[in-house]
Amino acid sequence: MNDLLYEIEDLREKDRETGQPPSVVLKKLARALDEFATYIDNNGGAIVNYGERYRCGERISTGFVESAVNQVVAKRFVKKQQMRWTPRGAHMLLQVRTQVLNGELRASFQQWYPRFGALDQAPLAA
Template identity: 80%
Template sequence: MLESQGILPRQHITFLCDGGDTVRELGAFLHPRSEHILDWFHVAMRIEQLLQTVRGCQGSEKENLLKGIERVKWFLWHGNVIRADETLYDLVEEVDGVLEQDRQAGRPPSVVLKKLDRALGEFATYVDNNAGAIVNYGERYRCGERIATGFVESAVNQVISRRFVKKQQMRWTPRGAHLLLQVRTQVLNDELRASFERWYPGFGAWDQVPLAA
């Protein structure tokens, strides 16, 4: 695919990914002289999930937790992984402290705080694992450089369309799904007719046949 787009072996290329281990390894395998950037779309999506969880809290700690997560977002936007890490672990300690206070007071632990505690720990691990791929997104954005793959997500949704969603009530084999996606991609790129003409040289000849009077 890279060769078909004119990418040369020594040419610099940037990969944006969601931070999964296998995806990071794939980029390095495909192109050794590549730069890897954690997709801001996925970072922001995870942060929004944290904010949504905190909004479900009822205690006095809610406002401070919201501000803390917003600080984490600001630090990551500017590529400051160290400060983002410190703030995340401070938030984890704060949540753990509230849960411990509830335990000592004999109160049942907050389900929301337990969920938040786990989510903050997972996000901190996610940031640590992708620290080398976190850049100054604000600077890149101001320079007109790509920081997210939202346009790719949109294209994927367009290709998959309703064929693969549950309400279609259809089951697909891996081969069938693979072939259908190839066809849909060529239709969207307006390339399907050219492919048929290449496979079947006589295809479309009837278009030139004059109609009988």
């Protein structure tokens, strides 16, 4: 992440040197990445790799995780939010997210749609 921040800063520096107006997008991206890097640095010891735990046969569900999920889902159900989820929609979102974390989403798609990914394996024409 630090490498990406350096790349962005280099681009912004080149803009300053050439007299181009500063890129608002690069400034916002740099700020967001910096905040994310700070979060990871401060909380790295508490971030759980659920995919690895699952592959090792360990439990991936804990009380604080369930509480966080419940808070996110409950917040989306409040009428004051821009987006409102149905119970089915929230359930489906959690199912997809779990499969993404466990690395199982592609296999599920291939089971549902046998031709899924067939173009990825087809030889390229010269």
